[in-house]
Amino acid sequence: MTRSPLAPTGFPYLPPVAGVTLRVARAQYKTWDRCDLTFVTLDEGTSVAGVTTTSKCPSPEVEWCRDALVLGKARALVVNAGNSNAFTGNRGRAAVEAIAARVAQHLDCQPSDVFVSSTGVIGVPLPIDKAEAGLDAAFAAQPCGWEDAARTIGTTDTFEKGAVTTAVVGGRTVSLVGIVKGSGMIAPDMATMLGYVFTDAAVDPAFLQRALSDANRKSFSCITVDSDTSTSDTVLAFATGAADNDPLTDDDGDGADAFRAALADLCMQLAHLVVRDGEGASKFIRIDVDGAESDTSAHRIALSIANSPLVKTAIAGEDANWGRIVMAVGKAGEPADRDKLAITFGGVQVASGGLAVEGYDEAPVTAHLKGQDIEIGVDLGLGEGRATVWTCDLTHGYISINADYRS
């Protein structure tokens, strides 16, 4: 797979997070020559929070994680790549249970302390024997680094995605490291694909859940590649507590604020990396909608623009076809007044008050569209609602990848 032209130049340096040990192995879920099972062990006392897909057809892994999240603690994470195990009935459920049981046996913990995700083709039960053999191999393997783990959780991804940030909490500097995978079937609704955040901070699970939900709402829930929401979307945050700070709660003032901000920043970095690996993407597109009747309305309008095949193909063609943006605003089903609408490309106003700006300077707009980072602004002129959404363009690459991908 050719590396996305929007990929960063390399994988960033991600420091170890105390209390987190990474291992990878070959379960051979597909006939490929690569590691496809990631096994993360977490020190005792690790708290966990998560957000999962709102799909009505979730994978058994998603259901398992939802149940386990209620308890708020974690000892391990297993990620299988190459098979999503979704829509596989009781056999799929049995595979998840077998994985959790095997890990619980290895670590002498409860199965409910084990979080499981799978990604890949839908409808094929995950083979239990391969999963168990893979787990045994992983358990025996040497620990690895973040880049290996980030590579191992990927499927159609063209580069490894990870990010790091820090926060000062109770006088201690804690680190937050995250990895994520995703390239197609990206239109997260509460969460996206598979993303994992690890911190050495000690964090109360309820606080961690609220902080993650908030961060997610402004990051993963604001990206779309192709409007298709996965059956397996999951973002989990693990806090090992190895930094030995007093466990963070909502009452911790500055420390809580710093942690929330760091988590939000990390989720945003990871979400952008997913868009930058959008299937076939050649442009990274930011869409800002202002002046809507509410933030929710602004978000829906921004998604209507971001998911419009005609807008996405126009950007691919480097065409400042703002008429298609008018179309996408109009079809969103949200309050809008054609004659108050204003549109900018790269900050240059091209339409306002219901018609084109007479004689606007096309040169900077054309130059902007030839770049890789495209900014579209829409002002509805109705109220104070605003939202930002990130997406990529729609190119021949997307068609090639998805018309050729065999089920």
Place this chain on the structure above:
Amino acid sequence: MTRSPLAPTGFPYLPPVAGVTLRVARAQYKTWDRCDLTFVTLDEGTSVAGVTTTSKCPSPEVEWCRDALVLGKARALVVNAGNSNAFTGNRGRAAVEAIAARVAQHLDCQPSDVFVSSTGVIGVPLPIDKAEAGLDAAFAAQPCGWEDAARTIGTTDTFEKGAVTTAVVGGRTVSLVGIVKGSGMIAPDMATMLGYVFTDAAVDPAFLQRALSDANRKSFSCITVDSDTSTSDTVLAFATGAADNDPLTDDDGDGADAFRAALADLCMQLAHLVVRDGEGASKFIRIDVDGAESDTSAHRIALSIANSPLVKTAIAGEDANWGRIVMAVGKAGEPADRDKLAITFGGVQVASGGLAVEGYDEAPVTAHLKGQDIEIGVDLGLGEGRATVWTCDLTHGYISINADYRS
């Protein structure tokens, strides 16, 4: 433009409709060598009904037609191709008013008797001088046939679209003839692109409106090419009354039923022709959803499947990737129970009860997907709600057409 592989072998024979006179002319809205202005005159006493886009950014033509429809009568229809005149502020409105005034002067009627549509690029005011010169030329031209008119209203269409049917009303056989244009920006919400139906029957305008709205709901509102709803979607039905039957109303029993059925049949034929000319289409796809909680819910789920880029590219790749259908059902936001879901391709059940049908015969499914007409069935197993939607696949052709189309 290469003729769509899904096009019918030729344009059907469409008989003249008494009371309807067609003319075409060159207004040269673009620098092209073709007729682009269609001028239809209608005998006095013609009643009219219409459905228009629900876009919040409608074209001034759509607004003009909505106002004129209140009066229920028509003497002329003007269709401009190459410029949609949408999002052009007062200048766009002035162009529509000038066209109506010019026609009213030629025909000695009221401007409100003149219906106007325009299709093409958004955001460029329709040049009034070209429109007026084109109208004058059309008025002086010899009448033409349906195929010429169907060609003249087209833009990115690759073939002319027309259909005919008849109904027996009050002992008289009346004909219903329709033409339609549309290929991209097709996700009608109440109506699609531009469609015109003509009948020699005498029909009460209120009855005509109800019959058209019903027909539209089951035809144009059930097709999608790319999920993008146009700013200009309009379907108008004109009844000249030249057949001299007693004007049809809801009280006319069999005659009313026959007319309703004929109109519904005609709209369905025309809607299917639009899908068959979907930009880049290589497959005509029918999606039946049964067992939903309501018809509305079934319709939304069917559209979620039909608009999914991953489903559309799978069909383009002739891949029975029913996992993507599970995904599209799951993301629709409508009631669904993964473990009651059943899916068929060409009538062959491939998944049921929340998992793949063990050892189903792949041969007929593979053969079905290699054909041009694809049938996907989804049974939700929840209730009695059902809906059918028609769409096409998503191919490199769509990208080529829309990334290269210059604004």
